Amino acid sequence: MLANAPAHAYPGQCTYCGHCKPCVANLDIAMINKFYDLATMQPEVPATVQSHYELLEKTASACIDCHACESRCPFGVKIAERMKKTVELFGG
Numbered sequence: 001m002l003a004n005a006p007a008h009a010y011p012g013q014c015t016y017c018g019h020c021k022p023c024v025a026n027l028d029i030a031m032i033n034k035f036y037d038l039a040t041m042q043p044e045v046p047a048t049v050q051s052h053y054e055l056l057e058k059t060a061s062a063c064i065d066c067h068a069c070e071s072r073c074p075f076g077v078k079i080a081e082r083m084k085k086t087v088e089l090f091g092g
């Protein structure tokens with residue numbers, strides 16, 4: 001499942017490169033974005049993706065909206081906004 005990284009990227013698209021580390025709240029931003037993208041490729045959130053997401057040590061709801069990570073992202077991902085959408089998608 002995690003091998004399904006996009007072969008190309010456009011601005012605002014996460015490539016899961018990890019350059020945004022470290023998150024102030026210790027979120028694994030790349031992994032969270034991966035789960036979000038995998039889930040939104042489907043008409044409904046697959047149960048496997050949901051359960052993998054819930055097993056993360058920190059989920060997107062731990063984001064404190066500080067935006068400290070965004071200046072380190074080479075792809076212009078609006079990370080804080082994405083974390084909010086992720087909370088809405090996965091419910092936490």
Ligand code: SF4
Nearest residue numbers: 023063064066067069
């Ligand atoms: S905005 Fe959220 S994801 Fe980014 S460093 Fe701050 S807490 Fe972490």
Ligand code: SF4
Nearest residue numbers: 014015017018020073
């Ligand atoms: S948010 Fe940006 S820096 Fe972080 S993993 Fe995705 S593309 Fe890389």
